[in-house]
Amino acid sequence: MKIHIKGGRLIDPKNGLDDARDLYIAAGKIVGVGNAPAGFGANHIIDAAGKIVCPGLVDLAARLREPGLEYMATLDSEMNAAVAGGVTSLACPPDTDPPLDEPGLVEMLKFRARTLNKARLYPIGALTAGLKGTKLTEMAELRDSGCVAFSHADAPLTDNQVLLYALQYAATFNIPVWLRPQDSFVARGGVAHDGQIATRLGLPPIPVTAETAAVALILLLARETGARVHLARLSSAAAINMVRRARHDGARVTCDVAVHHLHLSEMDIGYFDGNCHLIPPLRSQRDRDALRRALAEHTIDAVCSDHCPVDDDAKQLPFSEAEPGATGLELLLPLTLKWADEEQLPLATALSRITSDAANILGIDAGHLSVGAQADVCIFDAQRYWKVEPASLLSLGKNTPYSGLEVKGRVTHTLVGGMIAHELRVHETR
Amino acid sequence: MWLDPRNPQLNKNGELNHLLSIEGLPADVLRQILDAAESFVGVTQREVKKVPLLRGKSVFNIFFENSTRTRTTFEIAAKRLSADVINLAIAQSSTSKGESMLDTVANLAAMQADMFVVRHAASGAPYLIAKHVGQDIHVINAGDGRHQHPTQGLLDMYTIRHYKKDFTNLRVAIIGDILHSRVARSQIHALTTLGCPEIRVIGPRTLIPADIRSLGVQVYHDLKEGLKDVDVVSTLRLQNERMKGALLASGQEFYKYYGITDDKLALAKPDAIVLHPGPMNRGVEIDSSVADGGQSVILPQVNFGIAIRMAVMSIVAGSWRG
Numbered sequence: 001m002k003i004h005i006k007g008g009r010l011i012d013p014k015n016g017l018d019d020a021r022d023l024y025i026a027a028g029k030i031v032g033v034g035n036a037p038a039g040f041g042a043n044h045i046i047d048a049a050g051k052i053v054c055p056g057l058v059d060l061a062a063r064l065r066e067p068g069l070e071y072m073a074t075l076d077s078e079m080n081a082a083v084a085g086g087v088t089s090l091a092c093p094p095d096t097d098p099p100l101d102e103p104g105l106v107e108m109l110k111f112r113a114r115t116l117n118k119a120r121l122y123p124i125g126a127l128t129a130g131l132k133g134t135k136l137t138e139m140a141e142l143r144d145s146g147c148v149a150f151s152h153a154d155a156p157l158t159d160n161q162v163l164l165y166a167l168q169y170a171a172t173f174n175i176p177v178w179l180r181p182q183d184s185f186v187a188r189g190g191v192a193h194d195g196q197i198a199t200r201l202g203l204p205p206i207p208v209t210a211e212t213a214a215v216a217l218i219l220l221l222a223r224e225t226g227a228r229v230h231l232a233r234l235s236s237a238a239a240i241n242m243v244r245r246a247r248h249d250g251a252r253v254t255c256d257v258a259v260h261h262l263h264l265s266e267m268d269i270g271y272f273d274g275n276c277h278l279i280p281p282l283r284s285q286r287d288r289d290a291l292r293r294a295l296a297e298h299t300i301d302a303v304c305s306d307h308c309p310v311d312d313d314a315k316q317l318p319f320s321e322a323e324p325g326a327t328g329l330e331l332l333l334p335l336t337l338k339w340a341d342e343e344q345l346p347l348a349t350a351l352s353r354i355t356s357d358a359a360n361i362l363g364i365d366a367g368h369l370s371v372g373a374q375a376d377v378c379i380f381d382a383q384r385y386w387k388v389e390p391a392s393l394l395s396l397g398k399n400t401p402y403s404g405l406e407v408k409g410r411v412t413h414t415l416v417g418g419m420i421a422h423e424l425r426v427h428e429t430r
Numbered sequence: 431m432w433l434d435p436r437n438p439q440l441n442k443n444g445e446l447n448h449l450l451s452i453e454g455l456p457a458d459v460l461r462q463i464l465d466a467a468e469s470f471v472g473v474t475q476r477e478v479k480k481v482p483l484l485r486g487k488s489v490f491n492i493f494f495e496n497s498t499r500t501r502t503t504f505e506i507a508a509k510r511l512s513a514d515v516i517n518l519a520i521a522q523s524s525t526s527k528g529e530s531m532l533d534t535v536a537n538l539a540a541m542q543a544d545m546f547v548v549r550h551a552a553s554g555a556p557y558l559i560a561k562h563v564g565q566d567i568h569v570i571n572a573g574d575g576r577h578q579h580p581t582q583g584l585l586d587m588y589t590i591r592h593y594k595k596d597f598t599n600l601r602v603a604i605i606g607d608i609l610h611s612r613v614a615r616s617q618i619h620a621l622t623t624l625g626c627p628e629i630r631v632i633g634p635r636t637l638i639p640a641d642i643r644s645l646g647v648q649v650y651h652d653l654k655e656g657l658k659d660v661d662v663v664s665t666l667r668l669q670n671e672r673m674k675g676a677l678l679a680s681g682q683e684f685y686k687y688y689g690i691t692d693d694k695l696a697l698a699k700p701d702a703i704v705l706h707p708g709p710m711n712r713g714v715e716i717d718s719s720v721a722d723g724g725q726s727v728i729l730p731q732v733n734f735g736i737a738i739r740m741a742v743m744s745i746v747a748g749s750w751r752g
Contacts, residue, residue: 195640
């Protein structure tokens with residue numbers, strides 16, 4: 001299929017492009033930017049007048065709940081949610097049931113994702129067998145079967161010797177390791193930031209030191225082992241400062257933040273809103289402001305949806321018993337735009353954090369619109385407001401702290417490999 | 431049902447509809463409860479101890495966490511108001527097994543309940559229940575996790591007012607395990623709302639939560655310093671399980687540095703009163719000679735507790751015409 005995306009404002013952060021350009025697609029690739037290649041005859045034209053045309057979004061953390069947790073969400077539902085949110089590539093953490101610790105599981109998951117023909121799936125392998133924190137997985141084999149990195153998801157990895165060996169082993173094969181830094185002993189039993197709100201509501205606290213102690217250890221081990229480490233979903237100003245210093249001293253570490261932590265703080269828990277029970281916990285407003293700034297100055301490399309669909313039964317529990325997480329795939333774009341808007345940053349900066357910057361961390365050739373690249377494209381109306389209503393989200397996870405919020409930026413088309421994977425229905429375009 | 435996000439305990443007319451927390455309740459509402467309780471104290475001393483304010487109403491005591499004392503006082507209070515009382519002790523079962531909390535509550539609501547008295551080990555559980563019950567059912571928090579124990583806080587205020595008359599010139603010390611104490615949180619909010627100018631919390635750093643100062647209290651780690659010239663000494667129960675972890679070394683050491691003994695009490699004002707929510711650990715947070723001594727108001731607290739619960743129940747049910 002040959003597609004001509006016509007009349008849009010094309011923003012391609014990686015190539016430094018922000019201009020009115022048409023985009024030409026054939027055989028799943030981008031064949032022309034601005035000018036059609038000789039003899040190009042489109043059999044489909046997308047009118048992008050008044051809209052932004054950008055690379056398909058790359059999401060570093062989206063839980064799809066397959067295999068094993070289909071009562072929360074399915075691959076099918078979440079892939080639909082992904083493309084509805086403009087996401088064309090996504091990394092899924094290994095905390096499925098069973099965890100992604102065997103090549104067969106990974107191959108099966110990739111195969112299932114491919115047959116759905118929606119977003120591209122990049123599994124993150126389990127760093128230890130069963131995420132139990134004792135025995136290493138066959139990382140090289142798992143990589144060969146499609147894992148792009150390894151992580152311990154949110155499972156505790158308490159044995160520092162295992163962590164040391166895991167990083168050494170991963171470094172042997174130059175495999176990246178993504179870690180969400182948290183000392184599980186310091187955080188034990190906690191559900192909320194160790195601040196004013198936890199004190200008022202009597203919620204068991206998670207001190208900032210749970211994060212910083214782990215960041216310190218990981219940075220030391222990374223330097224020691226030469227492993228390629230990515231710190232996932234930082235939550236505190238103190239951790240950001242440590243990363244900044246480590247980078248200044250030459251460390252090659254990268255990091256990301258969940259989009260929720262750019263907008264919410266402990267205050268949003270209000271009267272025990274279980275939708276604000278997140279991992280890591282929402283911290284103080286000062287922490288939130290530091291995360292926002294760090295993302296702007298690129299100390300934080302990318303922002304992810306940290307998509308965690310949770311069924312209603314698991315959320316309708318007292319705060320500390322409620323399953324943590326919030327749905328995010330369909331909100332990644334508008335919430336990132338909201339951040340950039342409030343920080344008065346150019347659109348291109350906002351988009352780079354969810355396209356090319358994220359693709360760099362994933363180590364994949366995506367997140368740009370160069371001629372010859374795979375035609376993963378997101379088209380959105382940057383001026384269109386819409387109201388977040390849990391029931392109208394495509395994800396099976398209706399758990400969102402943003403219910404009722406008016407957000408700006410609506411995806412109208414998502415193309416994956418030159419195929420239209422999502423198109424906003426006409427009655428929704430008003 | 432609809433809950434005002436700013437104050438989910440009040441109905442659209444600003445009246446008390448549920449009692450979930452002391453936080454956010456206006457001083458007038460607190461005073462109304464204390465005044466109502468005062469009239470009920472008389473009832474509890476009469477030969478016929480019943481008034482018909484809740485006749486025909488069903489009060490369900492739903493205790494997801496064990497309690498004898500609090501449940502009993504709620505039961506007595508409801509019976510003295512002529513309500514029918516149903517006690518349910520729902521064992522602390524994991525959510526994966528058995529019925530969910532909200533299903534349990536929905537079933538009880540279908541039995542034409544008028545009031546739920548809820549105790550739960552998790553902070554915030556009564557909020558969730560209040561959000562899910564029908565408009566005509568009133569929820570009273572009988573203790574949720576570390577969050578609040580509002581009727582205990584109110585009976586403590588009643589006791590303080592009874593002996594000290596006025597809050598606006600008092601110095602109050604709350605001693606011990608503030609971190610895990612729902613009683614302390616209720617007391618702090620009640621005292622600040624009623625105009626108490628100086629509230630001190632005293633305990634080792636492991637038992638004082640972060641940012642507690644944001645609640646309007648002063649923090650002391652030295653008991654002797656903290657007790658100096660106070661009018662009210664509120665001791666908290668130190669649960670034995672706290673000794674198992676790393677928060678404290680031993681009961682003996684706690685007693686030595688934070689237990690209330692006669693010589694430490696002597697640092698407070700001579701007419702200071704001593705409160706304890708019970709059950710007491712004698713020889714841990716309080717010495718027997720203090721607990722049974724002339725400044726102790728621990729037993730009157732229990733009697734006031736029944737009157738406070740009668741007051742709260744009749745006010746949320748809308749049958750109090752004070």
